[in-house]
Amino acid sequence: MTANIGNSAGVVINDLNLSFGETHVLKGVNLSIEAGEFFAFLGPSGSGKSTLLRAIAGFGPRPTGRILIDGEDIADQPPWKRNVGMVFQSYALWPHMTVHKNVAFGLEERGVPAPEIKRRVDAVLDMVGLIDLAERRPSQLSGGQQQRIALARTVVVEPKVLLLDEPLSNLDANLRVQMRREIRDLQKELRLTTIFVTHDQEEANTTSDRMAVLDEGVIQQVGAPVELYDKPSNLFVANFLGSANVLQGKMSVGKDRKCKFQSENGVAINLGAQPPNEGAVVFRPQNVRISKAGTNCKAGNVQFQGTVGHMEFHGNIVRYGVDVSGHLILIDETHQRGSVLFDIGASVDLQVKQGQIMVVPGH
Template identity: 50%
Template sequence: MTSPTPTGAPATTASPARAPQRRTLLSVDRVGRSFGDVRALDGISLDIAENEFFALLGPSGCGKTTLLRSIAGFETPDEGEIRLGDDDLLAMPPHRRPVNLMFQSYALFPHMSVAANIAYGLKREGLPKAEIADRVDEVLATVGLSSLAKRRPAQLSGGQRQRVALARAIVKRPRLLLLDEPLSALDRKVRAEMQLELKRLQHEVGITFVVVTHDQDEAMSMADRIAVLADGRVQQVATPVELYRNPANLFVADFIGSSNRLAGTVDAGHFVAPGIGRLPSDGTSDVAPGSEAHLVVRPEDLRIVPHGAGVLDGKVSEVQFQGGASTVAIAVPGQERPFLATVPGVAAQTRGSHVGLTWDSAVVVTDDRA
C-alpha cells in the first residue's frame, strides 16, 4: 500500500492499463452556496463522465444533497458554473434541464397503476399514445415489472416500488439521473439486492447516474468513482479501491471502512509512535522528516501473532463472529481505541488472550482532519 503525497494526491505507482477515458458529461466548477452563516458548498469542482455511476458520499450536513439539488435546479448556487455537455444548466429552469431526480420517498401516485405511474411524465409531455405505450412496456421489461403493470403501489414490496420510481425516471430518457438516498427505505437484504440491480440497470440503459448517500457500503458497491465530501468541500475523488487503499487525508481514512491508526512523526523514512518506537510502514517516502502524521492499518492487513512476536502487544477485549469472518478487538497499552483485526472464519483468539500484532504495509497520512 502506498501513501498519499503531502498534498493529498496518491503517489504514482505502476498499475494495469486502464480503459480509454470517457468524455466529461457533467462539469461542476467552483460552485458555492451559503445559507446565512452556513457555507453548504465551498468551491466544489467535479467532472463526471458519460455513462458513469458516480457517488457523492459524506456525513449528514456535508453538502452532498445541496449539490444534487443545485444540479437539478431546486437550489441556485451563489457562485460557480454547472454545465451538462455544452449546456449551461444554471441558465435553464428545472423543467427544461435534461436531468431527472429520483426522490428518496419515491413519490408514487397511490391511485395509479404501475404502468400509469411510469407513463405520467410522458403524458405531460404530450407524446403520442402509441409511443408512450411502447416506452412504458420497454422500461417495465428492463426493471422486471411487466407482470405487475396493473398493480397499485400499495400492492408492491419496497423493492418493487423502488423499481417503479426508477422506471418512471428513466422512461423519459434523461442524459443524467440524480438519485437522492435511493435505497434508504429498504431493509438490509433488499438493499443489497437493489444495489446490484441499480448497477445492472445503469449499464443497460446507458445513462449517467449520480447518487447521493451517507452509506459507504452502498457507494463502494455501486459507484465507478466516489467524491467524499465534508464541510462543503471535496476531500477526495477516486475509485472505491483507491479511496480505501490510498486515502488522501485522515477524514477519508476514517470515513471509508474501518481503520486502525497511530499518531506520530516521520523520521529518516520510518514512522515513530510515541511510547512505542519505530513501526513498519512503506508510506513515508513522500513525507517530510519530522512531520506529524498518522499511520493507518486496515483490519484485514493486521495480523495476530504470539505475544512478543509482533511489533505491538495487546490483550483481546472482544471477539465478534460475522459469518465468513471474525473481528477481534485488541486493547494496546497507551492507545485509547482498541485495534481491530479481521480474521477468516472463527477466530482462534478468545477474550482475555495476550497477543502480538504486526503488518506488512501501512499508509501514512499527514492531514490531521478527523
C-alpha cells in the same frame, strides 16, 4: 428490449459555492463526471450531498460558479429544461394511478403520441421486471417494486443524467443489497450518467465507478472506490471508508535513509522508504495478523506486542481490540473453522506487512 434510451451527458462543476442565508453549505466544489459514469456522492449526514445534487437538478438557492451538462451552462435553465431525471427518497408515486399510468405520465405531459407512449412504457416496465403488474396501484406493490416504478418513471423520459438521492434508504437490508445491484445493472444497460447520493460507504463502493467524498460542503477526494480505500488523501477519508487504526506521531529519517515513525506513546514503526508526505500511520484491521506472544517477526513485517482488551466473534471474522502501549489496535481475523480464539488478557504479538501501512496527512 428498450428503445434507444441513453444519449448520456457529462457533468462538469466549476468552483461552485452555495449558501442558505448566512450558512455557507457548498464550498468551492469542482468535479468532472464522465458521460455514462456511475458516480457517488458519499459523506456523513449534513455534508452537503443533497444540496449539491439539487443544485444540479435546479432546485434550491442559486449557487455561484458553473454547472455544465453536456458542455452547456445550465445556470439559467429551470429544472424541467435541464434533461435530468431525479428519483426522490419517498418515490412520490401517484397513489390513484396504475403503475402504467404513473410511468406514462411524464411522456403524456410532453405530448408524446399514444402508441409511442405504450411502446416506451412497456419497454421500461419490462426492463425493471414489472410488466405483469402494470395495472396495479402503488399501494398493491412492495417497497422494492415501488422503487423500480420510481426508477422506470424517471428513465422513460430519457434524461441525460439520472440523479438518485439515497434511493434505497426506505428498504430493508436484504432488499437494499438486491436493489443496488439492479440499479447498477440498469445503469450499465442504459449507459446513463448517474449520480447516486449515499451516506453508506458500502453502497458507494459496490455501485460506483468513481465517487466524491464530502465533508462540511468540501470535496475531500475523488476517485475509484479502491483508490480511495487504499490511498486516502486525508484522515477523514481513511476513517469514513472503513475501520482504520490511526497512530499519530513523529517521523525521522536515519543515516541509512530509512524512515522511522515514533507514535505518541513511543511505539516505533519502521516505514522503510521515506513516505511522500508527513502524517499519521494508518492500517486496516484486516491487515493485522494476531498470534501468541513470542512469535518470530517475518522479514518485511512490523511487529507489536500487546494485550487483548476485547474480543467479538462475528462468525466470518473475529474482531480483537489489543492494547499496544496504550493504543487500541483493532484486528479483524478471518475465522477458520476450529481455530483457537485469544481470550481477554492474553499476551499477543501483532504483525503488519510494511506494504499495508499507509502514511496519511492530518490530525
